[in-house]
Amino acid sequence: MLAAIRQKACGIFVHFVLAVRTHQSYNWFVNETRSRIIDAAAVLIAERGFKGTSIDDVIERASLSGKSHFYHYFKSKDQLGLEVLSRQFEKFTERGLAILREPMIEPVERLNLFIDSLVSLQTERGFRIGSPFGNLASEMADMHEGFRERLTLVFERWASQIQSLLWEARPFLSEEADTVRLSRFIIATLEGALMMSKVSRDAEMLRGIAADLKRFVAMHMREGVTI
């Protein structure tokens, strides 16, 4: 049992918890196991798609003992998929979109940095995977209403993050600039670019589209304003 716990948790953290927990709930690490499953599944789904990932694959990668171990935490593969999607977007909001909220940088400059960060990430990954959301959307949107709804939320929230950035930048933007439309355009272009870079594996193409996208945003600047 001790060995099992040691396997589940890792490093110094477990020693600390073992020392502290005396009258804690026995299953304080339930959530830790759940997260491990979700993380494992997230990687596999990103690499192979939802249909291409089997429960057994997830079990192996998360070092679970068997089916019942998995089905103790999730009632179905669909539920897992949905939770992976939610978790993926939480992370993306916390980490990926963080730069959009950085208060010390000019809003439009932040947007450019964000675009660049996606380009770098995709380049580092060797142009594989692309966008987890875009992949899941292509694969599942028409098939599974639950995924479609959650993906709608994902794209809406992402768009609203960009909208508030653009709203913040409105002193620099021209009157006619439509922030809602612009935010959607940016996301569509980024998703498309990621998808195409996955196919061509061409760094130049991705950089070119990103550069043009930045120019498109710049086109909405008020006359005379430059960044």
Place this chain on the structure above:
Amino acid sequence: MLAAIRQKACGIFVHFVLAVRTHQSYNWFVNETRSRIIDAAAVLIAERGFKGTSIDDVIERASLSGKSHFYHYFKSKDQLGLEVLSRQFEKFTERGLAILREPMIEPVERLNLFIDSLVSLQTERGFRIGSPFGNLASEMADMHEGFRERLTLVFERWASQIQSLLWEARPFLSEEADTVRLSRFIIATLEGALMMSKVSRDAEMLRGIAADLKRFVAMHMREGVTI
């Protein structure tokens, strides 16, 4: 047998052929059966994805008798998928991209019409499916080298069609306009927009992105030139 042929072919066409073929090859309609399989598979793959389409589904939709009937024409599911992709792109080149080559219309106007035609098509389809190429790309590019290669070709050819249109339009375009980059940008945005409209099923969003894309193209026009 006659009934079987009548089933395979249709309408007046078969009567014509039956009248004409006397010393023709007995299997002149082999290719007709092949096409029927490819067409059936194309529909199913567009609706459900490649992994989501089983050989049995294809057999049913193409009214084949059984597995061996199918495997007589295709040696594997992968081969079928690849041929579906090629055929799909042929059709797209002939029909979908035809407007890009229309000689009687101004080049940039043609591009706008092309963008609009994709928007209408997707709207008519109830925002399902999206782009067959984008879907296949998301699903298969990382998994299957054959699909990736063929998809690279698809996007390259599509881009080169737009490039030649832009080349034709160069008297109206500014000096700095980079036709290669611009063509890729257009495709990426369109693919992203189609994917997102599949998720949100929002006509307004799709139209907005299309309108912005046209404005982006217009932004490359020479000073003083309007369409």
Place this chain on the structure above:
DNA sequence: CCAAGACTGGACTGAACGGTCCGGATTGGT
């Protein structure tokens, strides 16, 4: 210390899938 609930192990099920095999029908060439 015991009962209730949380958790684990592993065998099992039934369906779906891609693909094979082989016997038989149809037909063109000779």
Place this chain on the structure above:
DNA sequence: ACCAATCCGGACCGTTCAGTCCAGTCTTGG
């Protein structure tokens, strides 16, 4: 008329998959 090639029908195979079942172990609250 007969052979070979093409085409068709359907049973069959091995594998994979999501999901179930149950017997067992561990932990905590009472």
